Amino acid sequence: MNYQKSIGAIALAALLWATVGTVQAFDEAKYPDWKGQWRRGDAGGPRYDPSKPLNAQQAPLTEEYKAIYAASIADQNAGGQGNDPTYTCVPPGMPRIMSIYDPLEIVITPSTTHMFMQHIHDSRRIFTDDRPWPTDFEPTFAGYSIGKWIDTDGDGRYDVLEVETRDLKGPRAYDGLGLPLHRDDKTIIKERLYTDKANPNIIINEITTIDSALTRPWTATKKYRRVATNDKAVWPESVCAEGNQHVEIAGQNYFLGADGLLMPTRKNQSPPDLKHFK
C-alpha cells in the first residue's frame, strides 16, 4: 500500500513538475514559426505600396507635401538626392524599414519580438510585455513599438502580431524617390503581421501609416518570403559608412572621388564655403 502511495505521489510530483516547467519555460510552440531568413516577397524594388509602381504610389498627400514630393523628384532628375535622407547613411526609419532592404530575421521571445535587419540601422524591438507607452522617450528613426500577440482562431496558438509604432524622428521618406512624411514626426504606424494561410513561408504585413502629410491613413499590404532556414542562412554585414561616397556639407551633396577628394554632383556646383579657414 505504501508502495502504491509512493507511485501515486511520484506521479503527482511529475505532473506538478510538468506544470511548473510549462509556466517557467518559454513555450515556442505557442508562437508562429517565423524562424529563418526573410526577404521582400513582392516583385520589384522596395516601395511602400507593393501593389503600385514606385513612381505611381498614389499616396494621399496633402497639397503642401505633393509639392515637396515633386521638388524631390525634380532634384533627383537634376543629379541631386532630393528628399531621400539615406544617401549619407541616415537610417530609413519606419515605415520604410519594413520594405526590407536587407534580409530579415525575426526572433520571438515572450517579452520582445526582435526584427533584425542590417541595411542602415533598421532593426526593431517590438515590446510584447504589456508595458505602457513611455512618457519621456527620445524619438528614434525606428520609433517605439508596442505589440500584442493574438490568437484569432482560438486554437491556443498566437497567429497575429499587432503592432503600433510612435515616437519617431526624422527626416524620413517612404522610398528612394523621397516620398515624404511630415516634418512634425507625429507619425503613427499600425501593423498586423501573420502567416499566409496558403503558404507558411509567406508573412503578410498589413501596414497603415497615419501622418500629417497625408489626407487620410494610408494602408498597404506587404509580403515577406522565407528564403532559408536558420542553419542555412548566410547573414551579410551591411555597413553603409563603408565605401559610401556621398558627403553632405552645409546642405549640399558632394561626391568623394577615388582619391578621397570632393567632387561636384551636378554641373557648375560650387565647392563648399571655406569661410572658417584663414
Place this chain on the structure above:
Amino acid sequence: MLCLRSIAATAFALVASVATLQAFDSTKYPDLSGQWLGVRLPVGGQPAFDPTKAWGRAQQAPLTPEYQKVLEASLEDQKNGGQGNWHPGDSCLPPGMPAMMTLFQPMEVIVLPETTYIRIDHTHESLRRIYTDGRDWPKEPIEPTFVGYSIGKWIDEDGDGKFDVLEVETRHLKGPRPLDPAGMPTHVDNQSIVKERIFYSKTDPKILQNEITLIDNAFTRPWTVLKSYRRHPEKYSEWQENVCASENVLVKIGKETYFKGADGNLMPTRKGQPGPDFKYFQQVSK
C-alpha cells in the same frame, strides 16, 4: 495497483510529451535579459580593451615592435587633432570584435537554443550571432565581417543541470578594427581569433563577466582581459539609437579630417590646417 500504475504511466507520458513540445527550456540557461552596461574602473581616459588599465600606452599591450609604431603614430596624429587609428570617429566604421565588447553603448543578450544574439548599437547597429547549434566552422569561404563568425557552447560547469558559462570563438573578421579610441591596432591581416568565456561573477552574482583572449599577429602573445557588465536597474530600459551618420560632426576628405560647424560649413580640426583641395571644381572657392 493497476490503476495507480496507469496513473503513473500516464503522468510520465505527459511529462515526456510536454518536454517534447517545449522546444526551449529557458530555465536551463542563465537569465541574461535586460540592458547591460560596461563597468568602468577609475583608471583614466576612454574605455580601453583592458579595463583595469588606462587607455593608450598604459594598456601595456604586448604589441610587436611594428605595431607599437602604429600605436605611436595614432597617438601622435590624435595629439595634432586627428583621429589616428580610431575609425569609428571620422569614418563611422563599426568597432567590430573584440572592441565592441567594451560596451561603448548598452548591450542586449537574447538567448535561444540555436543562437545567442548580442546587439550593441554603437556607431553601427552591430549584431553578433553566436551559433550554439553544434555547427562546425563553415567549409566554404565566407565573407569576413567586423563582428566575425562566432560559434559558442553552453557549459554546465557545476553539474547542477543548468548552463553557467558560454564559451565562444570568433573568426573570419575584417578590418580595420582598433581596440580602443587611442587607436590600439590589430593586425592588418585580420587573422584575429577571439575567445570568450561569459559567466556571472561568483563573488557578485549581479555582475556578468567576459574573459576575452585575443590572438592576433600584432601581438607577441595572446592577450587576455576580464570585462565586467552590470544590468541597468530600470524595468523598461531605454534603448537609444546610436546613428553615427546623423550625429557625426567629423568629415574625412582626402587624408584630412574636418569639423562641420554649427552652420554646416567645414572647419579645421587643428591649427594651421589648410582647407580641402577643390581641384575637381571649376570655380574657385570663396
